[in-house]
Amino acid sequence: MDSDTFEKQMRSLEYFHNLRLLPGCWVVIRLDGRGFSRFTEARFEKPFDHQFHKLMVQTTKALLEELHGIYAYTESDEISVLFRPDWDFFDRSLEKIVSISASIASATFSHAAQTIVNFDSRVWLAPNKSQVVDYFSWRQADATRCALNGWCYWTLRKAGKSAAQATAALEGQSVGFKNELLFQYGINFNELPTWQRRGVGLYWEEYEKEGYNPIQDKAVVVKRRRIKLDKELPMKDVYGQFIRQILDIEQMATEV
């Protein structure tokens, strides 16, 4: 067999390498810390730790910047990054997108935390804007549900209950019951930090910067872009409108 044939034969076994994201769809990449229940157990404050959250925000920012996303959202150990339908990074190759995004997240977090962690990555696709709004509402609802459960669970544990007892006490209980339980321990769930209950958003904002034009020899105001960290996201329908606004602006930019 000549070397060209051999090369072709070997390459043909890279079965998935030609998979591309569907054209014209909005893309979300979701990354999740691998085995973070165990990783966080001895290292971070429960249920929420500000230092841990800062590491997640730093990782989210790296993904948004390096992959040219338009919006990113993080809660607990997960990150979602949104891309425009015409996003053509890595020629929309699925393998490249999931492996490189997981690699950016793992490397950024590990470097900042000085310990090795891994993230998995998956792709979510939507042909229309309403589905993207639903996606981010879905993840935010998950953040709220997990925050309430986490606070209840760790409040009971810190009050001396075993893991089994705390789990059993919360099994099948309503949101009202869980709020009431926290209240009995002097915690008002609605007054806990917004980043814990709703997650945080990161997106690009324009700002004006004073610069100097050496040709004209005068001070000029230039426009720059930077990433804004929004720690006070609205919730439910208002959050949906907020996401829709981002999508509308991006769609207009695509059509220009």
Ligand SMILES: Nc1nc2c(ncn2[C@@H]2O[C@H](COP(=O)(O)OP(=O)(O)OP(=O)(O)O)[C@@H](O)[C@H]2O)c(=O)[nH]1
């Ligand atoms: N202590 C602490 N733990 C956190 C914090 N944020 C997230 N976690 C942990 O991260 C875990 C995330 O849950 P999962 O992603 O479902 O669990 P996992 O162990 O990472 O499992 P896989 O994702 O399936 O690998 C939660 O169980 C929490 O224990 C935090 O601020 N402090």
Ligand SMILES: [Mg+2]
């Ligand atoms: Mg995880």
